[in-house]
Amino acid sequence: MMPAEEKAFKGLKARELPKEELFTQGHRACQGCGGALALRLVMKAVGNRVIVANATGCMEIISSAFPQTAWEVPWIHVAFENAAAVASGIESALKALMRKGRLKKEKIFVLAIAGDGGTADIGLQALSGALERGHDFVYVCIDNEAYMNTGIQRSSSTPFGARTTTSPAGKKSIGQVTWKKNVAEIAMAHHIPYVATVCPTYYQDMMNKVKKAITTPGPAYIHCLAPCPTGWRCSPNLTIEVGRLAVETGVFPLYEVTNGECKINYPHRRLKPVREYLQLQGRFRHLTDKYIEIIQERVKEEIAKLQALEKFSSFYKNALANF
Ligand SMILES: Cc1ncc(C[n+]2csc(CCOP(=O)(O)OP(=O)(O)O)c2C)c(N)n1
Ligand code: SF4
Numbered sequence: 001m002m003p004a005e006e007k008a009f010k011g012l013k014a015r016e017l018p019k020e021e022l023f024t025q026g027h028r029a030c031q032g033c034g035g036a037l038a039l040r041l042v043m044k045a046v047g048n049r050v051i052v053a054n055a056t057g058c059m060e061i062i063s064s065a066f067p068q069t070a071w072e073v074p075w076i077h078v079a080f081e082n083a084a085a086v087a088s089g090i091e092s093a094l095k096a097l098m099r100k101g102r103l104k105k106e107k108i109f110v111l112a113i114a115g116d117g118g119t120a121d122i123g124l125q126a127l128s129g130a131l132e133r134g135h136d137f138v139y140v141c142i143d144n145e146a147y148m149n150t151g152i153q154r155s156s157s158t159p160f161g162a163r164t165t166t167s168p169a170g171k172k173s174i175g176q177v178t179w180k181k182n183v184a185e186i187a188m189a190h191h192i193p194y195v196a197t198v199c200p201t202y203y204q205d206m207m208n209k210v211k212k213a214i215t216t217p218g219p220a221y222i223h224c225l226a227p228c229p230t231g232w233r234c235s236p237n238l239t240i241e242v243g244r245l246a247v248e249t250g251v252f253p254l255y256e257v258t259n260g261e262c263k264i265n266y267p268h269r270r271l272k273p274v275r276e277y278l279q280l281q282g283r284f285r286h287l288t289d290k291y292i293e294i295i296q297e298r299v300k301e302e303i304a305k306l307q308a309l310e311k312f313s314s315f316y317k318n319a320l321a322n323f
Helices: 003-008 034-046 083-099 116-121 124-133 183-188 203-215 236-248 274-278 289-321
Strands: 050-055 075-078 109-115 138-143 194-198 220-225 255-258 261-264
Touching (some): 034 203, 083 109, 083 124, 083 138, 116 138, 183 194, 194 203, 255 289, 274 289
Parallel strands (some): 050 109
Antiparallel strands (some): 255 261
16 A cells, blocks of 8 residues: 555554454455455454345355355345345344343444445435434445446446446447436435545545444445446556545545534645546546546536535534534
8 A cells, every 4th residue: 555545544554454354355356346345444444243234236246156255244145225224124133132132232233235326226215214214334335336247337326427338438428427426415414423435545544434434323324436447447456546546636535424524534635637537447538628627627616515515514513512
């Protein structure tokens, strides 16, 4: 890992990472899969007192080809649409067992994992319901920005301009024509105790946030940008670099919202041009200067909005404290 990441985030150092692997090697992810790396880090942060509900998608397929498994913790493969609903059920069952004295007092955590299709599209209702009911669980969206497992079809989390098999680029199309759905913002609108964005390039930031999420009572939502060399048409050895550029250009800002108070974790005083991020990926190769400029403007607007939220939410918090 580059020293820049070590400097940017205090807390965990590389040499302090837990040695234990709860999402183990030998799974079948593509070379350089950002999602598999993310899960490895998530599990190191969460530890072994956990039950996982994993929606169908790449992360489930690559980790559980019968009779093998990459999971060293209790793990349930659930349908495409219901990771959050199953996690809610597990959490309620654990509570009931605890109440009846059939479970030791040591806490068992509940973790839901799904792709962006399973989160932003088909699983959104289940997620919203679980957040609204206030279940004590963590939901991690491994966002590779398309339905990768079934052949790189677009999702509502696919970014503007990206080429996928169902948003092809050609004479009459620039690829995806809608802007990426912001699920972290949707989660925030549920007023849950903790929401954060992460990227495995920034592994310390990511593990600190996952740890915070799992130890926070109530629902927590983590949105993880997971570079996918296969679907993004980039070299597998660039996964870490692509993640870094997503953050440095402001395309994917790292922030957390704790009880309504927003903190941006990576400073965006000087954004790198989005072109540096886009040009590493074949899915954006067809974009002309005009569309790159449109994306650049949108990124600036989104960052300004986020900075305003950070300013406003801390001002609001202080004002309330002094009221
Ligand atoms: C109701 C339903 N519709 C379609 C499918 C087929 N299917 C399985 S995984 C998947 C895409 C998963 O995409 P995403 O959630 O983004 O995860 P990824 O594979 O990209 O990690 C689809 C369409 C299904 N299993 N169930
Ligand atoms: S298609 Fe992408 S997300 Fe799926 S296993 Fe391969 S690299 Fe990972």
